[in-house]
Amino acid sequence: DTEVTQTPKHLVMGMTNKKSLKCEQHMGHRAMYWYKQKAKKPPELMFVYSYEKLSINESVPSRFSPECPNSSLLNLHLHALQPEDSALYLCASSQVRSRSMNTEAFFGQGTRLTVV
Amino acid sequence: QKEVEQNSGPLSVPEGAIASLNCTYSDRGSQSFFWYRQYSGKSPELIMFIYSNGDKEDGRFTAQLNKASQYVSLLIRDSQPSDSATYLCAVDYGGATNKLIFGTGTLLAVQP
Numbered sequence: 001d002t003e004v005t006q007t008p009k010h011l012v013m014g015m016t017n018k019k020s021l022k023c024e025q026h027m028g029h030r031a032m033y034w035y036k037q038k039a040k041k042p043p044e045l046m047f048v049y050s051y052e053k054l055s056i057n058e059s060v061p062s063r064f065s066p067e068c069p070n071s072s073l074l075n076l077h078l079h080a081l082q083p084e085d086s087a088l089y090l091c092a093s094s095q096v097r098s099r100s101m102n103t104e105a106f107f108g109q110g111t112r113l114t115v116v
Numbered sequence: 117q118k119e120v121e122q123n124s125g126p127l128s129v130p131e132g133a134i135a136s137l138n139c140t141y142s143d144r145g146s147q148s149f150f151w152y153r154q155y156s157g158k159s160p161e162l163i164m165f166i167y168s169n170g171d172k173e174d175g176r177f178t179a180q181l182n183k184a185s186q187y188v189s190l191l192i193r194d195s196q197p198s199d200s201a202t203y204l205c206a207v208d209y210g211g212a213t214n215k216l217i218f219g220t221g222t223l224l225a226v227q228p
Contacts, residue, residue, distance in 0.1 A: 041220075050214060092216075096214060
């Protein structure tokens with residue numbers, strides 16, 4: 001089973017709204033990722049959690065707030081977004097990299113976010 | 117220099133031909149290399165990974181890695197119209213972290 005589940009699949013929110021994106025995996029992976037993807041562009045790394053701790057923040061604006069409540073769940077809290085934040089938000093998971101561990105990352109289906 | 121570079125294409129090949137997709141990366145510390153396929157409007161799907169120099173074959177797909185040249189490629193034999201998609205090269209950047217960075221992707225079009 002290589003399934004990563006993201007909810008919701010689509011989200012429309014106003015610039016003053018607060019919403020959350022959710023991601024869940026049951027593969028025993030201890031690294032989880034958030035990516036942002038605009039049309040015809042590659043996925044752009046936002047955050048990485050390793051062992052439920054934030055290990056990488058790619059200088060993402062504070063209106064995006066990640067949270068990893070446990071080893072299976074990853075959230076992305078959204079507040080005061082701008083229309084240019086409209087994109088496909090992708091969650092992925094993998095093993096934490098080590099000399100003996102493969103690190104293939106598996107993606108969820110994404111949440112298509114529209115900010116109006 | 118970008119961290120991971122690919123020719124954006126489109127790369128057009130006739131059905132049944134071999135499609136060759138290329139990727140270069142900048143960080144010599146990178147140890148893990150991945151190829152993802154992404155259909156329009158869908159999420160990336162892992163199709164190959166390679167960690168050691170040389171070739172790795174899986175069905176119609178062959179990944180090739182040359183760490184000295186910082187080059188990784190993907191060959192698709194007997195290309196089918198269903199292979200038409202964007203192919204993304206991804207690199208575990210820096211070698212010591214899970215910083216998975218993607219190239220810009222190559223759009224492949226297989227002509228029936």
